[in-house]
Amino acid sequence: MIRFEQVGKRYPPGIDALVGIDLEIGRGELVVLGGHSGAGKSTLLKLIPAYECATSGSVLVAGQNVGALGRAALPVLRRHIGYVFQDQKLLFDRNALDNVLLPLAIHGFTPREALRRARAALDKVGLLAREKALPIALSGGEQQRLAIARAVVGRPNILIADEPTAHLDNETADDIARILGEFHRVGVTVLVATYAKHLFAGARHVVLDHGRLREAG
Amino acid sequence: MSVWLHAQRAAIALAFSRLWVAPVGSALALLAIGVVLALPAGTWLLVKNADRLVRGTAPATPELTLFLAVDAEPAATDAVVQRLSAHGGVRTYRRVTREETLARLQAEEGMREVLELLPNNPFSDAVIVVPRDESPQAIEALAAEARSWPRVEHVALDAGLARKLDALFRAGRIAAGLLAGLLALGLLAITFNTIRLQVLTARAEIEVARLLGASDTFIRRPFLWFGLLQGFCGGLLAWLATAGAASLLAEPLSELARLYGAEFVFMPLDAGETVALLACAMTVGWLGAALSLRQHLNAE
Secondary structure (H helix, E strand, C coil): EEEEEEEEEECCCCCCEEEEEEEEEEECCCCEECCCCCCCHHHHHHHHCCCCCCCCCEEEECCHHHHHHHCCCHHHEEEEEEEEECCCCCCCCCCCHHHHHHHHHHHHHHHHHHHHHHHHHHHHHHCHHCCCCHHHHCHHHHHHHHHHHHHHHCCCCEEEECCCCCCCCCHHHHHHHHHHHHHHHHCCCEECCCHHHHHCCCCEEEEEEEEEEEEEC | CCCHHHHHHHHHHHHHHHHHHCHHHHHHHHHHHHHHHHHHHHHHHHHHHHHHHHHHCCCEEEEEEEEEEECCHHHHHHHHHHHHHCCEEEEEEEEEHHHHHHHHHHHHHCCCHHHHHCCCCCCCCEEEEECCCCHHHCCCCCCCCHHHCCCEEEECCHHHHHHHHHHHHHHHHHHHHHHHHHHHHHHHHHHHHHHHHHHHHHHHHHHHHCCCCCCHHHHHHHHHHHHHHHHHHHHHHHHHHHHHHHHHHHEEEEEEEECCCCCCCCCCCCCCHHHHHHHHHHHHHHHHHHHHHHCCCCCC
């Protein structure tokens, strides 16, 4: 499903964030990406939807080299990937429902179908009762759940979550991990970058250390 | 098709909401566009009505008047009429005898006394000619030819004034067009700047939409609709301004025309002109938005 082939990423003025990454993630796998702060976890994840481009090697998603995709093909790739951002990137001038409706509008769903799917996604993460609330009125855990709802509402094949449990209490972190696990159980390929790998029992653990893959198993 | 229509509808709704979200700013921008468009539209309206007024009082077709010598015998006039009837360049002609001219002028108030002081009829026979070809060159050629005929003393081009006015109004219409072109650049600048501000305001939304897989078309669509909508509303304001001015001017100008013995109704922009005004405003609005997006979306 996802393959990294000798992938390197260098930021100016010559800082190597990733070096010679070889990694293959199969369809429907749950992979937890661990490592210290600055190990390159977020960079690795951002290469999959081509938010960033590798400086060497290639990243293949469903056989497509994402670094070679054109301006028209890139949005199509991104629509098949759900991404929970580290900083969530919620739109704070829109309520929870409208935040979840945005990807559906991008997908081109009819308003009625979009509304049905958005409410189903909010229900899945336990936020249906708060659909009219602005993100600012939601707690940290609720904001994270809203970000997950927005990421999964388009029913992506791949779900990526970058530090989804950071700054959350244990109970809320458990809750988030449970929700992500549920998507894995229905066949979605899930990649999670986190310090809290204990929350994802049964997952394949991959560890990055100063941009290099140290452990994959 | 259905997906495309839904996308357009959503973009239009978003464009309306962006117009509505800052009502004062939007109203001022629309007012500026309305004023910018009202200037050429008003100029066009004035030229059009002045043209109608003149065409209603001056001869519509050019005419030549052939004056024979005062002492010319009727047989000489007959000979001229015979030449005209056989001439291929003449559409119609009308003979006016010196007696008819005298009788007509004597019927006019104040002229009888003047004419009675004269010992003889001072007028000559005349023939009014409407040429087949109305081009200035053809009329001049016919006039030159007629001047060479026996006993023809003078040839007058009666449509000279009308032609001059026609040229003046043609220049007026071109001036209105140039003014419209110049002010369209102003409208372009207003839309360009409005969209620039919109892009800055919606920066977070655009960034998130791109991360979620929005295409450039998806992102640009509501802004382009906004440009169209802004142009349409500005055009509508310009139309209202010109219609209002036309309504205010209609009665005093009709009264003025009546005082000069003419019938005149000041006409507002007709349906075709209104559609053209709105279409131009929308096109320029769309173009301004497209240029602004090209400049500012790529920078995002």
